[in-house]
Amino acid sequence: MTLSASEMISILSSIVGAEHVVPLSKLNSAKRIQIQDALQVPAAAASEPVVVYPRSQTELAAVVTRAHREKWRLLICGHRTKLSWGQLAADIDIVISTQWLNRIIDHAAGDLTVTVEAGVPLAALQNILAAEKQFLALDPAYADHATIGGIIATQDSGVLRHRYGGVRDMVLGVTFVRADGELAKAGGRVVKNVAGYDLMKLFTGSFGTLGIMTQVTLRLYPLPETSQTVIFCGDGTDIRQLTQALIDSTLTPTAVEVLSAQFLAACDDRKPLVDLRKAELALAVRFQGIAEGVTAQCEQISQHASLTPLMLEAEPEADFWQHLQAQLWSDNAVICKVGVLPSNSVSVLQQMERLAQKQNVVLQGQFHAGSGLGIIRLEGEVLPVLVEELRSQCQQSQGFLTVLEAPRPLKEQIEMWGYTGNAFASMRKIKEQFDPQALLNPGRFVKGL
16 A cells, blocks of 8 residues: 555654654755756655655664665665766655764774764865874865765765775775665775675765665875975877876876866966966876975976976965866756776867867866876757767767766756666666665666666
């Protein structure tokens, strides 16, 4: 028998308390719109989802257990910063927010590990770790509000990936609620732990479709003593040659970013960056660590490059990276994650700029030179044909293009993931094993998983 909305609210209230169960229409407008924009069909008043805020993993497990019994379909989020990523969710009954699972469980400073609940905001965690001169080597989108669980679920590492690796390399252990409501664990709390099946890597980037993370243990690093950035401007040939020379060298930069002309144009009002206004492309290389080593590496790359360097340090240097992040993830744009062969990142970025210009769309691009991964930002009237042309350009370089953020009308006309690999059958089997009733974030992942 199908339960009414009032019966559902009553059941959930008995688990988490009435004050932690909110009909979607009762949320403030900003939160409501964020959730509605993630749903395939805007909720009608009679069938709107209920938003639940568990405050412990025991409460979360009880909610999921009842949802499994009633076959309620769940949309999972933290602070909703990346709720718009992925395909639109289908037929959602309950929205579960993990934002109140926000405790620091254990900080083993001597072992360089920390165990936290999934709803802990990254910014808050970094502030706590900084007191011990440590940090979590991730620089994701919306870093001021993003939660640890959301960062892992979307595999969003940012520019620090070049030096420290991706999100998968940070996760040492995970506790999660299965689709049937049972708690499960994988991994451990020490770096040397290698026992068991590596579910941490499986959950990373799964968009909440395999289970709901409640606690994670993460690898930490010492906080760098100082930071300096060297920026080189030039044409495609200059930047390509310099990028390859840097990758082949013994230098150890934290970040190596190829930036498009349109990205640089957005920096016109930044006083330290006025030299970039007329550039075709730029290569931004960041070094962090002990002051003497950072200075020596900056001097070495500057002496061997044929391009004139722009040196940034202290406040202007930090401001540069903060501005790039803010510019990339500001509102009113179509934002895509892309990947190509690292050696082709410069040429692909230039070709994508030309394709966008033909359709009067401004494309701003940032590629991580070491991995070939990047983010492009499209401003203007973005039509499905342009998305497909850009996707084809990436695929020709053995890569991909996944749309992260886009207006609803565009989302409804395109395939957000653009996956063409041969692993979908395996993905489907894993999904069926972990979530046989397809209750967790249904429709959000590749091809509607």
